[in-house]
Amino acid sequence: MAKRIDVSGLNAYYGNFRAVEDISMTVEPRSVTAFIGPSGCGKSTFLRTLNRMHEVVPGARVEGKVMLDNEDLYGNGIDPVAVRRTVGMVFQRPNPFPTMSIKENVAAGLKLNGVRNKKMVDEAVERSLKGANLWNEVKDRLDRPGAGLSGGQQQRLCIARAIAVEPQVLLMDEPCSALDPISTLAIEDLIGELKEQFTIVIVTHNMQQAARVSDRTAFFNLSAVGQPGRLIEIDATEKIFSNPSVQATEDYISGRFG
Amino acid sequence: MDTPDTAPPQDVPPSKDDLLVDSPKGPRRGSGTSATVPALAGPQRGRGKVRIGDRLFAGSSRGSGIVLLVVMAAIAVFLTIRSVNAISHDQGNFLTTFEWNTQEGAPLSFGIAVLAFGTVVSAVIAMIIAVPVAIGVALFISHYAPRRMAQALGYVIDLLAAVPSIVYGLWGALFLVPHMLGVNAWLNQYFGWTYIFGQSQPGAQPRSLFSVGVLLAIMILPIITAVSREIFLQVPRMYEEAALALGATRWEVIRTSVLPFARSGIISASMLGLGRALGETMAVATVLSPSLLLSFHLTDPGGSTIAQNIATQFGESQGVGRDALIASGLVLFLITLLVNGGARLIIARRKEYSGANA
Numbered sequence: 001m002a003k004r005i006d007v008s009g010l011n012a013y014y015g016n017f018r019a020v021e022d023i024s025m026t027v028e029p030r031s032v033t034a035f036i037g038p039s040g041c042g043k044s045t046f047l048r049t050l051n052r053m054h055e056v057v058p059g060a061r062v063e064g065k066v067m068l069d070n071e072d073l074y075g076n077g078i079d080p081v082a083v084r085r086t087v088g089m090v091f092q093r094p095n096p097f098p099t100m101s102i103k104e105n106v107a108a109g110l111k112l113n114g115v116r117n118k119k120m121v122d123e124a125v126e127r128s129l130k131g132a133n134l135w136n137e138v139k140d141r142l143d144r145p146g147a148g149l150s151g152g153q154q155q156r157l158c159i160a161r162a163i164a165v166e167p168q169v170l171l172m173d174e175p176c177s178a179l180d181p182i183s184t185l186a187i188e189d190l191i192g193e194l195k196e197q198f199t200i201v202i203v204t205h206n207m208q209q210a211a212r213v214s215d216r217t218a219f220f221n222l223s224a225v226g227q228p229g230r231l232i233e234i235d236a237t238e239k240i241f242s243n244p245s246v247q248a249t250e251d252y253i254s255g256r257f258g
Numbered sequence: 259m260d261t262p263d264t265a266p267p268q269d270v271p272p273s274k275d276d277l278l279v280d281s282p283k284g285p286r287r288g289s290g291t292s293a294t295v296p297a298l299a300g301p302q303r304g305r306g307k308v309r310i311g312d313r314l315f316a317g318s319s320r321g322s323g324i325v326l327l328v329v330m331a332a333i334a335v336f337l338t339i340r341s342v343n344a345i346s347h348d349q350g351n352f353l354t355t356f357e358w359n360t361q362e363g364a365p366l367s368f369g370i371a372v373l374a375f376g377t378v379v380s381a382v383i384a385m386i387i388a389v390p391v392a393i394g395v396a397l398f399i400s401h402y403a404p405r406r407m408a409q410a411l412g413y414v415i416d417l418l419a420a421v422p423s424i425v426y427g428l429w430g431a432l433f434l435v436p437h438m439l440g441v442n443a444w445l446n447q448y449f450g451w452t453y454i455f456g457q458s459q460p461g462a463q464p465r466s467l468f469s470v471g472v473l474l475a476i477m478i479l480p481i482i483t484a485v486s487r488e489i490f491l492q493v494p495r496m497y498e499e500a501a502l503a504l505g506a507t508r509w510e511v512i513r514t515s516v517l518p519f520a521r522s523g524i525i526s527a528s529m530l531g532l533g534r535a536l537g538e539t540m541a542v543a544t545v546l547s548p549s550l551l552l553s554f555h556l557t558d559p560g561g562s563t564i565a566q567n568i569a570t571q572f573g574e575s576q577g578v579g580r581d582a583l584i585a586s587g588l589v590l591f592l593i594t595l596l597v598n599g600g601a602r603l604i605i606a607r608r609k610e611y612s613g614a615n616a
Contacts, residue, residue, distance in 0.1 A: 056502055058405070085505030095496040099518035108514060109504040158500070165504065 002029035002199040003069045003086075003168040005050060010064030011228075012045050012054055019045045021228035023064075025218060027169075032191060032200045034210035034237065037220030038252070042229025043203050046220070047171050050201065051087035052080040068168065085113065088167035092174040094154035096146035096161070102129075103142040105157055109165035124164050132160035133190050152183020159190065163198070170194065172202040176209065188213050207253055211241050219249045337588040344581035352585070357550050358562075360571065360579030368582050370564075370589050372552045376467055377563040377590065379556065380542070381535040383471025384478055389528050391475075392482035399483075400490035401512060412487065419480035427544030430473040431465075435545060438464040438472070442557045454556045465547035467561040473545055474538055478531035485530060489523030490516055522605040529601045536594055539565040564590040 005027040012020040020042035027033045035043040048054040049062050052073060066073040073083050096105045106125045107115075115121055125142070129135040134156040138149070146157055155175060162170060172191075176184040191213045194200060204210050210217050218234035233246045244250045345352050347366050355369025395415070399408045442457060442464045450456040455468075497515040506514060517524075542563050548570060549560035568583045575583060 051503065053499065053503060056499070081505050081507050083505075084503055089503035091496060091499060091503075093496055095494075095500040097497060097500065097515060097518070099521070108501070112501075112504055112506050112510055112514070161500075161504070 002197065004029045005169065005199065005201075006065075006067040007050075008065045008067075010046070010049060010062065010066065012042070012049050012062050013060065014057065015059040018228040020049070021230050023231045025231060025234050027199060027201055028216065029199045030195060030197070031215040032195050032202060032213050033234075034214035034217045035201065035203045035220060036205070036207060036210050036217060036252075037229070037232075038222070039205075040225065040229070041220040041222045043218075043220045044173050045229070046231075047173055047201060047203050048089075050169070050171055051089055052083045053089060055080065085109075085165060086167055087169040087171060088162035088165065089171045090155070090158050090162055090173065090175050093178050094151055094158050096149075096154050096157050098145070098147045100146055101143045102138050102146045102149070102157060105146040106160050106164050109161060113165060128160040128164035129157075131163050131194070132156045133186060133193075134160055150183070152179050152186055155179060155183065155187060156190065159187075159194075163194070167198065169199040169201065172200065174203050174205060177205060184209070207241075211237060217241070219244070219246075219252060221248055221252065337584060337591065340581040341585035341588045344578055344585045347578045348582070356552060358567065358571065358582075360575050360582045362576050362579070366578060366582065370586055372550045373562050373564045373567050373586055374589060374593065375552050376561040377536055377565070377593065379561075380467050380470045380474055380563055381532055383468060383556070384474035384535040385528065385532055387472065387475035388479045388482055388531060389524075392479050392527070392531070393486055393524060395479075395483045396486035396490055397512060397516075399487050401508070401516070412484075415480050415483050415487075419484060423477065423538060424540045424544070426473060426477050427541035430469070430541055430545040434473055435464055435469055438466075438469045442466075442468070445557060454554055456555055457557050458553075458555050459558065462559050463547070464557060465545060465559045466557050467546070468556040470542050470545050470561075470563070471556075473541055474535045477538065477541060478534050481534065482527045482531040485527035486520065486524055489520040489527070492523075493519045525601050525605055529598055532597060533594060536590065536597070537565050538563075539569045542566040543569045 007026070008024045010020065010023045011018055023046060035047065037043050045054060050066060050073075052062075054060050054062055062074060064074070068083075068086065072078070073087075096102075097108060100108065103125050106128050107121050110121055110124055115124070126135060126139075129138065134153060137153060138144075138157075146154065149157060155178075159170075159175075176187050179187065188209065191200060191202065195215075202210075202213065214237045216234060217237045217240040219232045219240065220229050221232045222229045232248055233240070233244065235245070239245075240249060241253060244253070348355075348368060349365045350357065350367035350369055352369055354371055355367055356372055358368045358373075360366060360368055395411075399411050399415075403411060439461070443460065445455040446457045446460060493516050497519060498511050501511040501515045543566040546561065546563070546566060547559050548562040548566060550562055551560050553560060564586045568587060571583055572580070
């Protein structure tokens with residue numbers, strides 16, 4: 001189920017403003033890759049180019065190549081809708097559909113894919129909720145509104161919704177920044193389990209979190225405000241946090257910058 | 259993980275259900291713990307200094323509320339007294355008589371049935387036509403049109419809402435009615451079997467309830483569109499992105515996140531439009547050739563609505579005759595009240611699923 005991502009020469013623009021400049025990297029399958037860096041360095045923008053969510057912002061466009069195994073996501077005739085079904089995403093703020101029950105939320109993606117068989121949907125809902133470590137907490141109230149859960153539960157519900165459609169890759173944009181430490185721990189444990197099935201890319205501002213959950217870490221930076229963000233280096237997480245090869249990385253992770 | 263282990267145990271030992279943060283029992287526990295809060299805040303609030311601005315504002319807002327209630331009560335009392343007076347002089351049955359004889363000298367005999375029928379039918383026709391079109395236009399403006407075009411369209415819609423109803427009436431009578439001839443003939447030919455589109459006198463001037471409904475639809479379109487557009491624009495971006503990230507097409511985004519979120523808003527917008535359609539007077543009076551016949555042939559000329567009847571009859575009526583018109587106004591008031599109540603019920607039924615709680 002998991003696929004490798006190969007990015008080469010990627011630039012992302014908002015209108016005329018270049019937000020991300022010339023990024024090339026490889027994301028290994030069945031592993032967790034963390035993106036760290038200061039605000040405005042383009043790591044979220046870059047993340048959103050990986051499932052073609054960047055271009056839903058008016059005026060936004062992308063140049064370059066993103067290969068998912070052997071398929072260029074920005075190739076001719078590639079349907080962005082199909083890309084997003086293969087590359088799932090979890091957002092910063094938990095966003096379960098407010099008008100749907102817990103079960104309907106998890107089944108939303110399946111419904112979009114045309115799965116109508118009730119038994120198959122029920123099985124997928126249970127499997128996904130179990131996969132998101134939420135099943136035991138909600139199994140008796142699947143018909144209650146998803147918005148009635150706590151923030152941490154809502155975020156796990158969103159993860160369940162994302163994995164229900166069995167994507168190849170799961171992108172997470174600061175999934176814990178709106179959560180308390182206990183809920184954060186739950187999500188981090190979950191990420192550790194999910195990487196056995198999925199390729200996971202996570203953006204985080206929390207460097208301890210990057211060190212805890214990721215196998216590889218990419219550091220992004222920008223030379224000045226208004227300048228495009230760049231990839232400074234990507235390496236094994238251990239190496240980035242103990243002995244990075246670029247001075248800027250060391251400055252950032254040790255808190256000496258600016 | 260998220261179990262509230264700080265919550266004090268209630269009289270029952272915590273069962274498995276109680277470990278759920280938001281179990282159905284949640285509110286009961288919530289009210290139990292919050293009962294301690296006033297005890298802490300109470301004395302402070304009681305003795306605290308009351309600021310003059312607070313007092314002024316509280317007084318003026320309370321005053322406005324009271325004035326509103328007094329005005330409403332005065333209208334209700336007025337309508338009821340005059341209506342009771344009129345109905346007690348009615349020689350016919352107020353609910354079933356199909357005539358409206360309130361002229362001086364003749365025996366008073368009037369009934370609301372035809373008028374209420376005409377009012378409801380023309381408003382329903384207007385809603386059936388206007389609501390889907392308005393939602394479509396609003397969605398086009400909020401989600402499909404390029405920004406410049408959306409702005410221009412928005413202005414045009416607002417402008418449509420500002421056209422006085424008598425102008426709509428003139429346009430309806432001089433332009434719409436002649437052009438409805440062909441439409442009616444077509445409907446008669448292909449849908450005559452439905453009875454409601456059948457014509458008993460083909461080729462008659464279509465000064466009918468159906469034409470009124472079409473005109474009302476055009477009149478209420480802008481208000482429904484403008485309100486729906488605002489609601490659609492307020493759907494938080496994050497819900498649309500949630501649908502997009504699941505691989506939803508534009509239409510699927512609208513279906514899974516925009517429309518459900520905007521549901522109660524669309525109902526409210528439609529109610530605003532319906533209110534206008536039910537109470538519209540001048541445009542209806544200009545287009546319709548009124549008659550007190552209750553006919554389900556909607557494209558036949560004739561029929562009458564409550565508001566139109568009041569406008570046409572008011573000048574010729576005196577005394578109890580006017581009271582009869584007031585009685586019909588009370589019925590219109592009740593119809594509007596019923597419709598609004600129904601809409602509120604629909605909204606309240608799925609309240610906990612509404613986007614407002616998110």
